[in-house]
Amino acid sequence: MKALLFFASLGFVAAENGLKGWLRYESLPCSSQCRRNLPSGIVALNATETSPVYVAGLELQEGLKDIYGSHAQITHSQCETDSVVVGTIDQYRQTCGRMDExxxxxxxxxxxxxxxxxxxxxxxxxxxxxYGAFEYLSMLAQGNFSEVAYSTNPSAPVRWVNQWDNMDGSIERGYGGESIFFKDGGIVNDLSRAAQYARLLASIRINAVVVNNVNANATTLTPQNIEGLGRIADVFRPYGVQLGISLNFATPQILGGLSTYDPLNKCVIQWWTNVTAQIYKRVPDMAGYLVKADSEGEPGPETYNRTLAQGANLFAKALQPYGGIVMFRAFVYNQLNESNWKADRAKAAVDFFKPLDGKFEENVIVQIKYGPIDFQVREPTSPLFANLFHTNTALEVEVTQEYLGQQSHLLYLPPLWKTVMDFDLRVERQPSVVRDIYTGKRFNRKLGGSAAVVNVGTNATWLGSHLSMSNLYAYGRLAWDPTEDAQEILEDWIRLTFGLDNKVLQTLTRMSMESWPAYENYSGNLGIQTLTDILYTHYGPNPASQDNNGWGQWTRANHKTIGMDRTVSKGTGYTGQYPAEVAAIYENLDTTPDNLVLWFHHVNYTHRLHSGKTVIQHFYDAHYEGAVTAQTFLTQWESLEGKVDPERYEDIRRRLDYQTGHSIVWRDAIVNFYHNLSRIPDEMKRVGNHAWRVEAEDMDLTGYETYVVSPFETASGSMAIVTNSNSTTGTATTTLDFPSGVYDLAINYYDLYGGVSQWEVYLNNRTIGHWIGNNEHTLSHTPSIYLDGHSATRINFRGVQVNQGDVLKIVGTPNGIEPAPLDYISVLPPGTVD
Structure with missing residues (x-):
């Protein structure tokens, strides 16, 4: 057994911006035994500079140099016994001779x-x-010189990522900057970041990227842009990554000048045949098309009373001569009438696609979101996986944290994904684990796999946050092998990204594994979905936005009851879409798991869960517990100062500090909303009681005036203060009536997009600190122009000596549309969570 090296404490290098991701290859000490284990040379069995094998040789050379200072030379024609030989099996046989086994x-x-x-x-x-070269380098970068001899194969042939990039350079639900592919209606000139992205993806065995938004722009297919797409494919190709393209179904009419886009029209068929030929002439290895049709206003075959299968097959037949694939999204639904008790958006995928099973061409894959709604913090497994026996399927997950903190909250997603991947649907009372269905094993399908919405951008961290990159890394690992353990994957990512210090490993592992349960607790639990604002930014709290609209993410909450009745016996009938054994569990309130009870059942707030708590008390307790856990992320991270390079340390510290405050915004909004709705008190007497808090509207105001915040629950006491005008400085003063001592001063305010206000805080005219409202420049989530749960935030000044009777003054200077708004202050004994 070769040595497995461990390094308990290593010094860090100069500041890093995150651009290298998990391929940073930190320099490690190399003993004499280590030197003996390193290869003396590299034999790359293809000398063509654009080939993946040639690139593998370069990766090995650079990796060995960066990690261990080894200067291995690359050759291409002779198999040296003490070298690392990389190539295909056929190339090895031709150059090195037969392999025994x-x-x-x-x-x-x-x-x-x-x-x-x-x-x-x-x-x-x-x-x-x-892929094998990256695997070997990953071992070396983690100090692992174990003797290994193994083969590994992908779970499925399709391991794609989807980018929601727009032709103007913006990215829908992207939180990491502008597009690395598009700008001003065309393809960018400098595609160096696209090549770097392909390198990252190859290292986690992703084999295709759909580069443009599923809400596609028809101009993507102009001759000029097809040429530009070819340039993207050219920089992808050396890394074994193929190009995919999202299509607008109506392109023949919008771009081609036809009077129709009917998928059965001969002219339309010919148009798609011709344009597909043009694309393959420039991109002969294009992976295929991604299509979103007849959903959320996108055009599709139903305009002409054609089926979704007929629509998908239009593209499939055009692709078949070239070996291309159609990924056809199952995210198809219509707006509904909430007054109809049987209406249920969750049923849409099965209703639309089950009757079409077996009617799709063999190169069509139906791409199914992990849950039946839309990337919520917890959903049951989509029942569509159990209803397509003769159709290829793929699992769709989301790396970009659309409803889930938008990269401004730490949230490690694989434990959420694994609840679906590992779920047994018991089709025909036989083992039917979801991962075996979408990889093609359960129903003996040749095609299948997974797709993830990623949305990297020009930000040096790619996704807008260093820690969010764990989700992209883990997606690749799980796309290759969905049986892998989420924590073990995480630990590999930490070692590759932050080094081998054991405290860093343990701390980041603990924080990350706690992040999903914490976010679920303070955002939405018991299966009620993520209680975010679905009508605006999909970011901060707004539970009322779920109901009284046609979008179907309903909670059906009133002053006595809450939850969707999705049973066959009394509700929407959704439970009947599952195989019998699973349906029986969800149909019965007594056997439905607590964490999905409000997804499947409409109950009183006083209904007792299996835990023994009432629904409403669980809401109160969970939201407080989740916010408490979020406070620990910052303190845990701060224990690593000096063990992580300063640039990344400070960037992550700032985001976790923000999350501590925004988790309290979430907590207060949700518990206040349901307390107001149900009129049932919190047994712990926490809701509405804040002993250490001073409301801004209760302070003495000069140049400030009160403002009623909407939704009401996103302000403490439903009120805030704003400056009288956008050119008037405001002052808010109060005499502190707390026992003398050392306190943490927390100030909740609103940081609006469209202005950078400034605030200064004084104690007895002594400056305590100041800050500016520039979250839109330093954080990653979609900003807001309103005082609401998206813009609500908190600044902390720790270790402030306060004497009873001290006068605290805040001076706010507005800027742009931002009127220096304030919500409240909290004077907190150290360690106290407001």
Missing amino acids: PPELDEDGFWLSTSGQGVQILGQNERGAL
């Missing part, structure tokens, strides 16, 4: 052997060889 590899699979004198990295194809 060649490994059995599927497409993209690879063999890695560090046994004996040299290292063998052999792929079924060149892409697989590159």
Whole structure:
């Protein structure tokens, strides 16, 4: 067994901006034994500079140099026994001779052997060889010199990511800057970031990127843009990453000048045949098309009374001569009437697609969101996976945290994804784990796999947050092997991203694994969905926005009851879409898990859960517990100062500090909303009681005036203060009536998009601190122009000596449309959570 090296404490290098992601290859000490284990040279069995095998040789050379200072030379034609040899099995046979027992590899699979004198990295194809090179470097970067000899194959052939980039350079639900692909209606000139992205994706074995938004712009397919897409494909190709394109169904009419986009019209068929040929002439290895049709206002075949299968098959037939795939999204639904007790958006996917099972062409894959609504903090597994026996399927997840903190909140997503991947649907009373369905094993389908909405941008952190990159890394690992453990994947990512210090590993692991339960607790629990504002930014709290509209993310909450009745016996009938064994569990209130009870049942707030708590008391307790957990993320991270480079340390510290405050905004909004609605008190007497808080509207105001905030629950006491005008400085003063001592001073305010106000805080005319309202420039979530749960935030000044009777004064200077708004102050004994 070769040495497995551990480094308890390593010094950090200069500040890092995150651009290298998990491929930073930190320099590690190398003992004499380590030197003996390193290969003396590299044999890359393809000398063509654009080939993945050639790139694998370069990656190995640079990685060995960066990690261990080894200067291995690359050759291409001779197999040296003490070298690392990388190539395909066929290339190895041609150059190095027969293999005694060649490994059995599927497409993209690879063999890695560090046994004996040299290292063998052999792929079924060149892409697989590159994957193996990254696997070997990952081991070395984690100080692992174990002897291994194994082959690994992908769980499914489709391992894609979807970008929601728009032609103007913006990104829908993107929180990491502008597009790395598009600007001003065309493809950017400098595609160096696109090449870097392809490198990151290849290292986690992603094989295709759909580069443009599913809400597609028809101009993507102009001749000029097809040429530009070809340039993207050219920089992807050396990394084994293929290009995919989202289509607007009505493009023949919008761009082609036809009077129709009817999928059965001969002219339309010919138009798509011709444009597909043009694309493949420029991009001969294009992966295929992604189509969103007849959903959320997007055009589709139903305009002409054609089925979704007929629409998908239009593209499938155009792609078949080239081996391309159609990913057809199952996210199809119509607006509904909430007064109809049977109406249920969650039923839409099965209602639309089950009757079409077996009617899709063999190169069509139906891309199914993990839950039946829309990337919520917890949803039951989509029943569509159990209703398509003769149709290829793929699982769709979201790396971009659309409803889930938008990269301004720490949230490690794989434990959420695994609730679906590992769920047994018991189709025909037989084991039917979801991961075996979408990979094609359960129903013997040739195609299948997964897709993730990622939305990287020009920000150096790619996603807008260093910690959010754990989700992209883990997605790739789970796309390859969905049986992997979420925590073990996380630990690999931490070592690769932040080094081998054991305290860093333990702390970040604990924080990340606690993040989803915490976010679920303070945003929305018991299966009620994420109680965010679905009509505006999908970010901060606004539970009322879920109801009284046609979007179907309803809670059906009133002053006595809450939850969707989705039973067959009394409700929407949704439970009947599951196989019998699963349906029986969800149909019965007594057997439905607490964490999904409000998804499946409409109950009184006083209904007792299996835990023994009432629904409303669980709401109160969970939201307080979630916010308390979020406070620990900052203190845990601050314990790592000096163990992480200063640039990344401070950027992450600032985001976690923000999350501590915004989790309290979430907590207060939700508990106040349901307390007001139900009129049932909190047994712990926390809701509405804030012993350490002073409301801004109760302070002495000069140049400030009160303002009624909407929704009411996103302000303490439903009121805030704003300056009298956008050119008038405001002053708010109060005499503090707290025992003398050292306190943490927390100030809640609103940070609006469209202005950068300034505030100064004084104690007895002594400056305590100042801040500016620039979250729109320093954080990643979609900003707001209103005083609401999206703009509500908090600043903390810790360790302030306060004497009883001291006068606290805040001076706010407005800017732009932002009137220096304030909500309240809290004077907190250290360690107290307001």
